[in-house]
Amino acid sequence: MxxxxxxxxxxxxxxxxxxxxxxxxxxxxxxxxxxxxxxxxxxxxxxxxxxxxxxxxxxxxxxxxxxxxxxxxxxxxxxxxxxxxxxxxxxxxxxxxxxxxxxxxxxxxxxxxxxxxxxxxxxSAVTAAFSLAGYSDDYYFYGFLPKKLGERKKVYEQFSNLESSIIIFLPARDLVSIIKEMKEFLGDRQITIAKEITKIHENIIKGNLDNILDKIKTVVLKGEVTIVLSSEANKNKDQNIDINKEILDLSKKMKTADLAKYLAKKFKFSKKEIYQKILIFNKK
Missing domain, CATH: 3.40.1010.10 (Tetrapyrrole methylase, N-terminal domain)
Known part of the structure; x- marks a missing residue:
């Protein structure tokens, strides 16, 4: 030039x-x-x-x-x-x-x-996507997820213990299947999907894991995307209060595994997350 x-x-x-x-x-x-x-x-x-x-x-x-x-x-x-x-x-x-x-x-x-x-x-796609998301002030950058499901499950477990936003890179062709996995293991968090940042066909899609699949139905899934997940702290605090109340009311009436499954489905949290909450309550 x-x-x-x-x-x-x-x-x-x-x-x-x-x-x-x-x-x-x-x-x-x-x-x-x-x-x-x-x-x-x-x-x-x-x-x-x-x-x-x-x-x-x-x-x-x-x-x-x-x-x-x-x-x-x-x-x-x-x-x-x-x-x-x-x-x-x-x-x-x-x-x-x-x-x-x-x-x-x-x-x-x-x-x-x-x-x-x-x-x-x-x-950097990391900072560009994070600034667009508008979640917590801190973030954890992971990069590309492992290819094997067993290894990804370990990563999701790691994510579930973090209190910061999470940023990952992902081949666009895997977007739908990974969103389904994250919803199962991490519950319904906010999500920002940044596709082709700064390019002519830039596409920034926001929502939560529960509804984002409806928003990407018409998106051409090629190349790579950057995903930002909100932290646990960004979930609805009132929802946590409701969960705690139900655990208190039902923990003596239902088996722990059955209660975790019921509450996870009702409040759209991960079963593992609810299970841990129940164990904490039972220790009190």
């Missing part, structure tokens, strides 16, 4: 972690563009994706393919590049590097070799 002013500055030798747009190519800092232009080599996930950005800003720098499938074997080659006193940038296909993207192995090896690492902050 002709109107972008590139600053004439001397850069320190090292690895620059450069944040790039998550969709809209205009969402990049002047500093990031300067770093990329002055780099000797840019490490990237997919050369085709990165080339679109670099061509848009007329940046002609050698690209080195660095992704999850060649991460380990590429480290030695990259360390050799640093021995030649080069300026190297690392970018992901979109957003801030190392956020659910390759790079951790490289970072660890670079630190062992006393090579300086400089972060160039910028776009």
């Amino acid at each position: 002709e109107n972008i002013k590139f600053i004439d500055q001397n850069l320190e030798k090292g690895l620059y972690l450069v944040s790039t747009p998550i969709g809209n190519l205009a969402d990049i800092t002047i500093r990031a563009l300067n770093i990329l232009k002055k780099s000797d080599i840019i490490l990237c996930e997919d050369k085709r994706v990165s080339k679109k950005l670099l061509d848009y800003y007329d940046i002609k720098v050698q690209l080195f393919s660095y992704h999850k499938f060649n991460e380990k074997e590429s480290v030695e080659k990259i360390l050799e590049i640093f021995k030649k006193n080069k300026i190297v940038s690392l970018i992901s296909d979109a957003g801030t590097p190392l956020i659910s993207d390759p790079g951790k192995i490289l970072i660890n090896e670079i630190e062992k070799n006393n090579i300086k690492i400089i972060s160039i902050p910028g776009p």
Whole structure:
């Protein structure tokens, strides 16, 4: 782009972690563009994706393919590049590097070799989606859920003990099945689904786990989505009072498992959550 002013500055030798747009190519800092232009080599996930950005800003720098499938074997080659006193940038296909993207192995090896690492902050789907959600002030970022159900159940158990909002990445094709699972294991929480953030077809869908499936029936489920779940504290406090009253009234009349199932269905909480509440009441 002709109107972008590139600053004439001397850069320190090292690895620059450069944040790039998550969709809209205009969402990049002047500093990031300067770093990329002055780099000797840019490490990237997919050369085709990165080339679109670099061509848009007329940046002609050698690209080195660095992704999850060649991460380990590429480290030695990259360390050799640093021995030649080069300026190297690392970018992901979109957003801030190392956020659910390759790079951790490289970072660890670079630190062992006393090579300086400089972060160039910028776009991130995590912070963009969280700011749109408007839930609690704190959040827990998990990344992509495990592929196996058994492992996901352990993660849901972990989520159920958190008092903060929860952010995950998800292949859009899995959205419906994962929402059903989360409703079963986490109860009816508020949810924000951010699809194609900053792009032409950006779609932000809000609701709760109980009704969100109706809202996404017409949505084309391609690519990846960012999900923000509200914390336990965002549930209706009056509802908790009602549950406690019913536990008090029914715990001596019903078996714990039957009572948990009944209350979970009635109040749209997870069975595990209700079961734990009942056990706490029985100890009193």
